[in-house]
Amino acid sequence: MPKPYIFYVSGMTCTSCSSTLESYLKAMDLGEIETFDVKVTEPDPKKLTITFTNEEDLSAEQHLKKWNSIKGYIEDLKYTCEDAQYAETISAKTIASQFEQRKKILKSHWLLGALGCISGIALLALSLTMGGLPLIAMIPIACLSSALTVLLGARSYYEAWKKLITLQSPTMDTLFAISTISVMIVSVAAFFVPWLPMMFEAGLLIYGFRHIGIAIEETIKEKISSSRFQDRAPKSVRLALSEDAQETDLLQIKAGDRIIIMPGEIIPLDGECENESSIYTTIITGAILPQHARKGQKVLAGMRLAENTSPLTICVSRPAAQSYLARLDEGIEQSIHEKAPLEIKTGQLLSYFVPMVITLAISSGIILGLFFPPAIAIQCAISVLVSACPCTLGLIIPLAVKTGIHKAAEHGVTFKNSKVLQEAEQIDTIVFDLNGTLTEGVPAVKHYAVLDNAPVTCDDFLALCSALEDDSSHPVGKSIHAFCNKHPIKKLTATKSLSPHHSGIQGSINDKHYLIGSPALMNEMGISTAHLEKTLKLEAGDSLVLLAQDKKLLGYIIITDPLRKDSYKTIKTLTEMGKTVHLCTGADHHTAARYAKALGITHIHANALARSLVDGDKSKPAYLKILQRKGHKVAMVGDAANDAPAIAASDLGIAVLSQDSDELTQQHAGAVIQKNTLLPIINTFSVSQQTVSNIRENLLFSLIYNTAAILLAGGLLVAVGITLNPAVGVALMAIQASLIMFNVYRFKKQPLQQPQDIEQIKEQSGTANQTLHPKTLEHQAKTANKHQKTVARAHPNPDPHHSSYLWNICSRAAAKADKPSRCTEEKASQVSNRT
Template sequence: MNSNLTMINIPLVEDISNDSGNNLIQNLRSILGVQSVEIKTNNNDISISFDGRFLSLSSLKIGIERAGYTIKSTNLTLNITGMTCGACVNHVETAIRNIPYTLEANVNLATERANIQYIENDSTESSDFIEAISSAGYSAAMPGNYSQEVDRLNKNDELRSIKNRLAVSFLGSMFIFLTSMHFLPWHPITSSIPYLEIYCLIIATIIQFWCGYSFYTSGIRSLIALAPNMNSLIIIGTSVAYGYSVFLTVINTSFFNPSISNMFPPYLFFDTSTMIITLIIMGKYLETIAKVKTSQSIRQLIQLRPTTATLLRNDEQIEVAINEIKINDVILIRPGEIIPIDGTILSGFTSIDESILTGESLPQDKGPDSVVYTGTINFDGSITVVTTKNVDDSLLSQIISLVEHAQGSKAPVQILADKISSVFVPGILAIGFLAFLGWGLFGPSPQWIIASTAFISIIIIACPCALGLATPTAIVTSTGKAAQLGILIKDAETLEQLKHIDTIVFDKTGTLTEGNLEVSSIESTSLHKDKFLKIAASIENHSEHPIAKAIVQHARTKNIVVEDVTDFRNHPGLGVTATQNNKSIIMGNLQFMKSFNLDVPELGTVATRVYLSINDEFVGFLTLTDKIKESAAYTIQTLKNTGKNIILASGDNQQVVEHVAEQLGIQQYYSQITPQEKFSLITDLQSMGRKVLMIGDGINDAPALTQSNISMAIGQGSDISIEASKITLLRPDLMSILDSIKLSEVTSRIIKQNLFWAFFYNLLLIPIAAGALYPVFSIINFNPTNLSFIFGDTGFLNPVMAAFAMAFSSITVISNSLRIKNFNP
């Protein structure tokens, strides 16, 4: 029996039919490593036997999804502490993936979070992942409530702890430095202080083990787990300097024969070990402050949610916790208060500041039946609101979840960087030991002191932290900035790919036009206009299409009450059919009418027409008009100027589509196109090598949106589906499309700069730390005495400068990422 085979039962969301089940089996059996597949129709499970050497559960997931099925899975988010570099990210992800039933594991160094997806089963619990992460040398915990999450992102406790350790470390290291440096003018005085070496030993010990406590706890656990990280490098380097200095200090006491101490070079490294720890703590302090700034956007969103609301019940005003509010409760919102939960205004008139959600600077006038959203600010009047959402289902909660998901996701380039980081630390240790042996055996005198200096410098200067932070800090800052602009980006890969888009396919209604269709006229051959409208609205009342909503709304303004219909059927891109009072009703566009061989007049117009027939007899049509958005022409022209290929694809009639295309300067357009034909258009473009951005309403264009390289939905508030597309624009202003692309380009440029710096820094300074300049200085007969604070007296890099360079590297990467906050479209 093959010991590498794994047997697993995978539950599916959908019911398994015979035909699709055979397709599923074929899909899975075609994957390398799958040995057998069995469908259990009684409980909707599939049993798969596979070779774990060749594939993972994530590969099986892809095969299952290609067959049209979805795995029943659970999503888990954990807060991770103790990570310092990209190697840590790889170690935590490996620990998570080793838990059975794990589908995906994404760990983000910048947000210090792990997003986990695992198959629903009876044996796997969240505690299993927490224990696995702990065994790998890190700590994990479930996220707290919103208030606790704000505290975590503010990092006040962490900053306070670092500041205390930094103060002690700085004062102690400065004392050792100022009393130990031979080139300082007061050295003759300080060298005569009784028991100075003992004082330095005590101070260095406090700094090493109290100030550097966090380095030891993380570094030692990682070493025990055979997964060394940056803290492992720090404790190895500083412990060598500290340990050798302690040894020399002890053997120089009166308890030992002087002949023993004379066997060793009289070089103490207390100043080196303490200054290294001080500089690294200082770098950690500045890095943490910078990380807090990168999370500013998500903290602002979280803090928008009030903790209480004024509930109206039995003519009384009751202040209750926001979590106690239920759907259909009536709440009172006074001027200046924040809207606590999504709802519809019952009474009152006011203006609402929605800028935090949509980026729209002007307040929006609101009255009865207007929708209001959590986190927006009530300006003028008191209003009563009927709640329509639970706290966790509000638009603000959806935005927060989406931003958190995007910030926790990984760009493809980050996956490569994390893999490099995973082998970086062991590689640095190997280089350090080789340099130590090389200079110890063959270097200039004093060989082993110089060898130790080179070893410490290499271990300290290597910075996997910069490599690990290069991409996630840019992604976190960028997605947060996008949210401030009313742009919701689903994941890091979308943000990275957006700049590569060369073709943009626009839907018309609600995208290039205002989408506020209005019935402008009704023409009928045999019915009164009100009767005609009553029949049309009764049928369209069952549809969610913008044209249907416009017809129903027009009927309401006429106080026309709709009637029930039966056998309603929607024909996407064409029209609808139904039965009313035993009469067969057909409504739709000209193409739909002709498919029933109806004699319908062809009227040249730039307006939208909806035709109506009763019992296969044409009875008239409605004319609807829409307005092109003010920002459409500029946006289209700007996109064309940047080399983008623009296409208009609409289900509307040819005259309307042609008119819009002509007004906007779009040469390639398609009219009366069905959702399936839009899907085919996208696939045809992709077969020609095009990178396609599809912009639609997220409902009728679902197949095309799913197929496109990147999908984008434009709308306002809850009128759009955040889950429907990879990018959601909360404002209807088309200028946001340009902002999205510009932000993608800026972010990509920042990531490239960060990665270049991280690689360049290590490639340049590690050889210098290893002593590469010593033979150069020897050949050109250069004495680096004037640069002794950098290279000492021999041309070998001072370990203290190595610590400074390492701290500077991480701060540089984060500071560069923070420049995205200044992005101004």
């Protein structure tokens, strides 16, 4: 990929400025521009990224020479160009001072806008009601209004002159400048030529609306964080030497070096394990549980060592610049160089609108001058400029976007910018991550049972598990301890030790030795679990935890990652809104299929990584690109770090809160669901549809008005003997802006439209939940009876807040069959069938 040219430019205010700069650079002999991206939503200095085609083999010296050439061209347009390292070297004090400066600038726009509108409306009312004023009163009014117009438009005059001289290209500032200067010239000339109109109020109103538009636009700009995934890695690492460990800068580590990572720390570099340990692979797969890492296993930067496990030594395979975290950042950077559709279309419209208005004003003046007195011709030409002033175009999108963002926030959704609104409205396909997004992301006890020949009761079993898992830092241990303590059990004290690779706990209670942990740990300790595992037939995605006393199994606990309570309702509603829902997860196919069946999702992509590591890309971004190549507009919904590249590659990224929510993933998402629920995702699309609809309505109304104003002021009214006073044109312009604001207010009060009421969805989902899995339950019962040699006393999880969605379904179905739902002292093999 060609190396980008990065600049930090001050002075650009909108997409029109960036389009002008892009056109200017394309005219230079620099090569074919592949991407041209300006962060116009950022405060100055705005980041500008440019890439050119066929520059993969460009040397560093040639790249620097071209960078300096581009910098010179940018400065030729009177923009200030900062050094490319500006964002990394700026101090906190400078940031604070810039923040205060932006607040002052914003306040000044509101103040100037209010001053222009109030003074302009007052002067307009005076001219319409008073008829004529004496000369001695008009002179100070003319001087004051002219001075105030120049003050309000000083920046616009400067920008118009700068662009006209350097680019010979008219902009919106050019139209503002021409119309207001023409108004002032004609108004001053009216003192000497009585048949010319005085319209000093027009300039005040034009710039009043202009400043209000800028102020509203500034209030919705979001500062985009420059944080990177690479910033998570420690700046220094422990280099494993022959005798001791030495602190070394991360950037100095090269392939082949050996480094030591302590428990709880982030793995900073890709490498290969030299000893066993326990690792969280959440950034890769999204899984919420730590995985056992064996000697020789490859690990990636961004993974994290579990707490209370052994330190890990790895042999580094790649330096920091080529690590998995660096590749994540690179993938995200490549995905964000896109412009919003409405932003592009509006910029194109303005590029034609401004010269068209100027041309029509001049043409109407010349043509009318051939048939009518010059005074009428001049008045009509100015009326065209004033009446068709595109100042309302500066209000439409900012007002609608600000209202839409505020409305979405009230319904649990935070939009990052106006681009997200447009993308959400066009989305037809929604791809969901599984762990932490559709599920709770926190392990929970689904079921437990005590084996029939075990010398303990259910309460004893829970008390033993609670004592062994007391103060556990492992997610599974925490969930077991919390579940056990919800029951009336006696308090026991255990002297315990952790297994070497964090797969269980050994302890002594009342002079008896106990072991709680995974089947792998039991088998390692000489306790056979094969028959029990074969009998239980765990569902895909569930985990088994066993308790043994003196190498004899007492019972088991099944751990699951339960679905969120509103997952089914959300998927159902989105489907009824016409969206196609996909499940894309790093989990295996059987686990993904299990959850997809419960939610009614038919499109499944399992075993998906965050980024491609080998040929035959099965990563989440690659899956999204396949859908996009088929013509779909795709939204990606995720929560963890492994979802960030897919969120960045999607047409719309939506981040949801979960136990493992990732801050950087939320920053790269276009919309963030602020509540721990999925239902606001529905509001994301409803608000977007209303916002874009409001923008289109107002743009259409503005275009119709401006077209009518140009035609009427340009000669149609004169043909029937009516000459439009520019003051009336300004009044109509004010009415137009008021109608646009009223339409925005209507949009603000408009209720969110959904295909079905949420309460009705709840009722339907409840009915569906009860009928999803009874047949599956009966099949499991028959299967278990065939292998039943180990009779159990079972206790289904009675707490709906800590049970899985699927297990609730099974429990209700079992209750309908009059099966027992409490653990008893008697042998009840039929209860064990619920596993």
